[in-house]
Amino acid sequence: MRPLQSCWLCLLFCCCSRKNLVFGACFFGVFAVEYFRKDVIAIMNDIITTACKFVTSSIGRKILVALTGACLLLFLVGHLAGNMTIYGGDPGNGVPSWIDAYATGLHTMPAWLLWAIRLGLAAILLIHVVLTLALKIENVNARTQYQKEGTLKATLSSRTMVLTGIMIFCFLVFHLWQLTVNGDxxxxxxxxVDAFTSPICSGFYILAICCLFMHVRHGLQSVFQTLGLSTRKVRPLYNIIAVLFGLVVCGAFISIPVAVLCGILK
Amino acid sequence: MANLNLTLKVWRQENAQAQGRIETYKAKNIPDEASFLEMLDIVNEELVHEGKEPIVFDHDCREGICGMCSLTINGVPHGGKKVTTCQLHMRQFKDGDTIWIEPFRAQAFPLLRDLMVDRTALDNIIAAGGFVDIRTGSAPNANNMPVRKKTADAAFDAAACVGCGACVASCKNSSAMLFTSAKAAHLNLLPQGQPEKNKRVLAMVRQMDALGFGNCTNQYECEAACPKGISVDNIAKLNRDYMIACAAEAVGVFA
Incomplete structure (x- = not known):
């Protein structure tokens, strides 16, 4: 019997009796795959070949870096919104800070969801970091140093992306260890408040967030250019958006250690 | 007209294998209406009189349209005045200045001698897809083939690229994205280039990657150094076109 006819027979079979539904569906699947095998392989072959070429090409990798970077930017916004709950409530007069409820709320979500979000973020970060480093190594190898270097308009933040990126990564490891692993x-x-009372700890946080500002300031407008959404007309606007986004987000993050040091939060 | 006395720090290297070094020369009595290349001619004449090897550099039309002259002047290709080196005049410099003159540096541009580099890699990118296969005939009658004014202008701006390689030489990553994107955009925008658009984009980008150029990090040094004012809009367009071309290739829209 030809596979296609078998498919329809199976479909009929499973429609006749509810008991046979699972069996029928399995057979249907097997025959369907068998019938379309050559086409499926041909399609997958084309897609996988192109996908492989895409993720090894210069532009393809840059696009992946841009997309993962955009995800991380969105994560920053979410993280910041959560952090701002620290200003809610009045712990000095016995009203617990909203951040306690927020943190407890985060931990009461189903374990699978929590871990899905954590692993998803880790995967995004991994792609972002690995691809960037691979591109950076290629860039260093492609260049020959000048005896006298000159720069026309490349910003300091754009030239120190890898440096600020590494700094942010180190900060991230410390931050997770301090407030997630050892957190309650x-x-x-x-x-x-206890952590930020130490000026060294606060200083490190402020320094790291300044690096984050530089990273985000170039990264955000770079996302638009790499994804092909930039033109001469809107490029200055993206630049303004990037600086404003960086100032607002990083300023708000820095406000917490500063508030603790100034005694506003205690 | 005041004449200039300058100190030149010039990269000298006998051949590709030799160890290069910076040598110092005095450029005396240079008229300020001389072009940068004419200044080097004067220095070379003196070197020849002294029985020394003249400084080797690339040049051809000397009117800013051929793209043959190069030179990285004080760390910036073509000196960063939005003109080619041959159109850069000595009035841009002050008496007593020290000028660093180096070749266009990139791993993809092997040095041949002194300030002369081999820019064949750019030709290889063109050979991969910077053309149309169909016979387009001689110049068509005006308005025979309707092209929107904005599109025609954008294509013309992209076509202004003379392929000098200043974008690669100025790039902190030695990326050839500005050159490749201008050459691709020039044809992709026009009706004659449409049928082979996806094929062209994929071929040119893959060739560019294979030649050992770096990757663009959106610093726009290329745009600032370009003597022809090629816009980085072309790079954004190439990124866009590359995504579309990959999607088309994946589902087999073209062979």
Whole structure:
């Protein structure tokens, strides 16, 4: 019997009796794959070949870096919105800070969802970092140094992307160790205030966020250019958006250690 | 007209294998209406009189349209005055200046001698797809083939690229994206280039990657150094066209 006819027979078979539904569906699947095997292989072959070429090409990798970077920017916004709950409530007068409820809330979400988000973010970060480093190594190898270097308009932030990126990564490891691994959701507020009371710890946070500003300032407008959404007309606008985004986000992040040091949060 | 006395720090290298070095020369009594290349001619004449090897550099039309002259002047290709080196005049410099003169540097541009580099890599990118296969005949009658004014202008601006390689030489990553994107955009924008658009984009980008150029990091040094004012809009367009071409290739829209 030809596979296609078998497919329809199976479909009929499973429609006749509910008991046979699973069996029927399995057979249907097997025959369908068998019938379309050559086409499926041909299509997958084309797609996989092109995908492989895409992720090894210069532009393809840059696009992946831009997309993962955009995801991380969105994560920053979410993270910041959560952090701002620290200014809610009045712990000095016995009203618990909103951030305690927020942190507890995060931990009461289903474990699978929490881990899906964590692993997803880790995967995005990994792609972003690995591809960037691969591109950077190629860039260094493609260049020959001048005896006298000159720069016309490349910004300091654009020339230090890898440096600020590494700094942010180191900060991230420390930050996760300090506030996630050794954190206690119920006492989140007190934990943060205790940590930032140390000027060294606060200083490190502020320095790292300044690096984040430089990274984001070039990264955000770079995303638009790499994804082909930029033209002469809108490029200055993207630049303004990037600087404003960086100032607002990084300023808000820095406000927490500053507030602790100034005694506004205690 | 005041004449200039300058100190030149020039890259000298006998051949591709030799160890290069910076040598110092005095350029005396240079008229300020001389072009940069004419200044080097004067220095070379003196070197020849002294029985020394003249400084080797690329040049051809000396009117800013051929793209043959190069030179990285004080770390910036063509000196960064939006003109080619041959159109850069000595009035841009002050008496007593020290000028660093180096070749266009990139791993993809092997040095031949002194300030002369081999820019064949750019030709290889063109050979991969910077053309149309069909016979387009001689210049068509005006308005025979309707092209929107904006499109025609954009194509013309992209076509202004003379292929000198200043974009590669100025890039912190030695990326050839500005050159490749201008050459691709020039044809992709026009009706004659449409049928082979996807094929062209894929071929040119893959050739560019294979030749050992770096990757663009959107610093726009290329645009600032370009003597022909090629816009980085072309790079954004190439990124866009590359995504479309990859999608078309994946689903087999063209062979």
């Amino acid at each position: 959701p119920a006492n989140c507020y007190q934990h943060i």
